Amino acid sequence: MALKIIYKDIGRLLMIVGLLMALPLLVSLMYREFYSAVAFLLGGLITGAAGFLVYRLCRSAREPENKHGLLTAAAGWFTIAFFGALPFLIAGMITPLESARAFVPHGETYESSLTIMSNPLSALFESMSGYTCTGLTMAANASSLGHGILFYRSLTQWVGGIGMIVLALAILRPPSGSQAVSLFASEIKSEKLRPSIIGTAQLVWKIYLALTVLMAVYLLAGTMLIMPDYGFLRALFNAVNHAMTGMATGGFSVLDGSIGEYGSSAMELLHMLPMFLGAISIAIYYKALEQRTFRAFWRDIQFRLLLVFSAVGMTSLGLLLYGAEGVGQPFIEAAFQYLSGMTTTGWQTSNIAAWPAEAIIFIIVAAMIVGGSIGSTVAGIKIIRVYWILWGIRWKVMSAFLPRKTVQTARIGGKVFNVRQINREISEATIFASLFLLMLALGAILTLRFMGEGFSVANGLFESASAANVGLSTGITNSDMSPYLKGYYILQMWAGRLEIIPVLVLIRSIFWGTRARRI
Numbered sequence: 001m002a003l004k005i006i007y008k009d010i011g012r013l014l015m016i017v018g019l020l021m022a023l024p025l026l027v028s029l030m031y032r033e034f035y036s037a038v039a040f041l042l043g044g045l046i047t048g049a050a051g052f053l054v055y056r057l058c059r060s061a062r063e064p065e066n067k068h069g070l071l072t073a074a075a076g077w078f079t080i081a082f083f084g085a086l087p088f089l090i091a092g093m094i095t096p097l098e099s100a101r102a103f104v105p106h107g108e109t110y111e112s113s114l115t116i117m118s119n120p121l122s123a124l125f126e127s128m129s130g131y132t133c134t135g136l137t138m139a140a141n142a143s144s145l146g147h148g149i150l151f152y153r154s155l156t157q158w159v160g161g162i163g164m165i166v167l168a169l170a171i172l173r174p175p176s177g178s179q180a181v182s183l184f185a186s187e188i189k190s191e192k193l194r195p196s197i198i199g200t201a202q203l204v205w206k207i208y209l210a211l212t213v214l215m216a217v218y219l220l221a222g223t224m225l226i227m228p229d230y231g232f233l234r235a236l237f238n239a240v241n242h243a244m245t246g247m248a249t250g251g252f253s254v255l256d257g258s259i260g261e262y263g264s265s266a267m268e269l270l271h272m273l274p275m276f277l278g279a280i281s282i283a284i285y286y287k288a289l290e291q292r293t294f295r296a297f298w299r300d301i302q303f304r305l306l307l308v309f310s311a312v313g314m315t316s317l318g319l320l321l322y323g324a325e326g327v328g329q330p331f332i333e334a335a336f337q338y339l340s341g342m343t344t345t346g347w348q349t350s351n352i353a354a355w356p357a358e359a360i361i362f363i364i365v366a367a368m369i370v371g372g373s374i375g376s377t378v379a380g381i382k383i384i385r386v387y388w389i390l391w392g393i394r395w396k397v398m399s400a401f402l403p404r405k406t407v408q409t410a411r412i413g414g415k416v417f418n419v420r421q422i423n424r425e426i427s428e429a430t431i432f433a434s435l436f437l438l439m440l441a442l443g444a445i446l447t448l449r450f451m452g453e454g455f456s457v458a459n460g461l462f463e464s465a466s467a468a469n470v471g472l473s474t475g476i477t478n479s480d481m482s483p484y485l486k487g488y489y490i491l492q493m494w495a496g497r498l499e500i501i502p503v504l505v506l507i508r509s510i511f512w513g514t515r516a517r518r519i
Contacts, residue, residue: 004061009072010079011055016167017080018048021087023155028148033103035095036087036148043086050083074506077131078494085120085127087152092117103146105256113139114146116479121486128490130156132497133377135251135346135471136489138479143256147237153252154241160497161248161278161377162208166201207285208247215274216243222270227262246274249377251346251471259336260349265329268336268349279306279343279372301413302373305383306342313338313366320359326351337472341367344379346471353474357458360474364465368472369440379469379496381436384413385429392426435500440465443492450482468496 021044028037092114100112117123122138129136130153137153139145145153159167219239223230238254245252255261259271281302288296297303318334321327333350340347341363352360371380391412399408410417417425443464451460459474466472467489477489495503 004058005068006072006075007054008058008061010076011051011053011058013076013080014047014051014083015055016051017083018044018046018051020044020155020159021047021152024087024148024152027151028146031147033146033148035099036091036146038094039087039091040148040152042090043083046086047083070502070505071509073498074502077498081128081131081490081494082124084131084156085123088117088123088126088149089120091146091149092119092123100144100146104141104144108141108144110141110144112144113141113479114144114149116140117145117149119479121483121490122479125486125490126153127156128493129471130250130252131160132469132493133157133160133248133250133344133379134467134469134493134496135245136467136473136477136493137252138477140478141256142253150241150254154244154250154254157248157250157252158212158244161250162204162282166204203286204282207282207289211277211285212243212247215247215277216240218273219243219246219270223267226264226266226270242271243274246271246345246347247278247377249275249278249343249345249372249379251340251344251348253347258348265332268332271347272336272339275339275343275345275347276306276310278345279376279378281373281375283375284373299414300373301387302375302384305387306372309342309366309370309383310339313342316366317359317362320356320362324354324356324359326354338363338367341470341472342370342380343372344368344470346466346473348472352462352472353455353459357456360458360462364462368465368468368470369436381429381433385433388425388429389433392422392430395422395426432499432501435504436468436496439492439495439500440468443467443488446485446488447476450485451476452481467492469493 021040025037025040025044028034028040095114097111097115100114103112103114104110116138117126119138125136126138128134135157142150142153216239219242220236223235223239224232227235241252241254242259244250251258253259253261259268262268280297281300284297284300284303287300288294314331314335317338318331321330321334324330327333327350336347336349337352339345352363369380370386371382372378374382374384391410395410402408408419408422410422444461447460447464448457451463455474455476459476462472462474463476467477476485
């Protein structure tokens with residue numbers, strides 16, 4: 001019965017994924033990329049049919065409990081990535097070399113990266129990286145994938161940013177409030193914006209869509225202003241894709257060299273806004289609209305922390321890069337790459353592999369591991385958890401000097417916490433941070449073992465941290481990397497997107513079932 005409950009919801013998710021594949025199908029037809037269109041047609045039919053069949057077989061299942069919501073999130077996300085790999089795999093297998101070469105930009109001599117997707121593990125890696133908003137890619141030259149595949153990569157990150165389960169809640173309207181609460185809580189760590197979870201899910205997607213459209217217009221206008229000879233249609237395609245992956249803080253790009261391909265400092269500054277907006281909690285946008293004031297942003301402690309961390313981090317990284325060989329504009333590169341790391345977007349404008357070791361370690365610890373706001377699309381530990389851990393250390397030290405009967409409270413972010421609440425917040429933040437760092441440590445060990453020659457220890461540590469849903473790369477991640485490392489990164493991307501606990505719940509259920517046991 002537990003399996004039926006989970007399969008029923010997974011069936012719903014797969015039907016949505018199958019329908020979403022119709023969008024890149026239309027893009028492929030628009031650009032006359034017929035083999036890619038066939039790949040999306042077959043992938044969509046297989047995914048949708050599988051989802052419909054599973055849902056029909058399990059439609060009589062009872063409503064899920066909290067544990068089922070966590071299991072659905074863990075199993076559902078992996079299943080989505082598995083079926084989401086079908087268009088990559090099919091396109092890579094059926095597209096003739098001559099047709100694939102047509103995707104290579106004029107004047108370039110390399111082979112199309114579409115052929116790489118014929119490897120099932122590479123296709124799964126690309127899909128998992130997309131849906132988990134990681135941004136690491138198997139494509140050595142992204143622009144040679146074709147417009148349809150490029151749009152699909154951006155779409156996977158856009159829907160993965162807020163979450164497939166939240167999308168399902170917004171459009172499918174589950175029959176029970178308890179079912180909705182269970183599923184919503186399993187995927188997004190955000191407060192309710194409306195009395196019902198369904199209303200909250202719908203509002204979250206409306207705000208997210210509006211911000212994405214706004215950023216697409218902003219990027220298009222900015223590109224045409226900065227680079228008027230770039231070409232309107234080309235700028236439009238880039239703007240739409242980068243708006244999706246920027247707001248999702250996913251980092252896939254339609255350009256071979258990511259944002260650095262533009263070769264313009266002004267374009268780098270232009271693309272910093274979508275990353276920053278994506279790192280802000282969706283709830284704050286709602287409060288600002290409801291209260292009709294921008295003061296709602298400043299009242300949010302996560303927003304203030306984001307500003308402080310960004311200012312200090314950018315300046316510090318700039319100083320570390322100052323005078324470094326191969327870094328022409330240290331403070332501009334530092335500003336962009338620090339924000340890209342902290343928001344876990346993964347857009348790249350600098351050759352990070354050539355950075356000094358101290359600069360690499362700094363961006364790992366002070367940006368990539370920290371992350372942005374809870375309730376946004378970012379990964380990492382999250383800035384408020386880091387704040388609670390640091391505040392907790394200070395609190396423990398200061399408590400030693402207080403009289404034993406002192407009633408201790410804390411006022412943080414406009415809320416008053418008593419001792420029990422303080423301990424709970426610190427405990428939850430510390431547990432997640434410990435699990436997250438343990439996952440990174442294991443990834444670092446495997447990376448250093450299998451990363452191959454020509455990379456430093458700092459490069460290996462950086463790549464491991466990046467595989468936890470960041471997407472920046474020193475070059476270790478590529479189609480020829482060890483299959484063991486590729487497989488672990490797939491699992492790390494999956495666990496990182498779900499904040500680890502649902503994956504642990506799934507593993508526990510596989511080996512010991514779903515019945516409660518004494519702790």
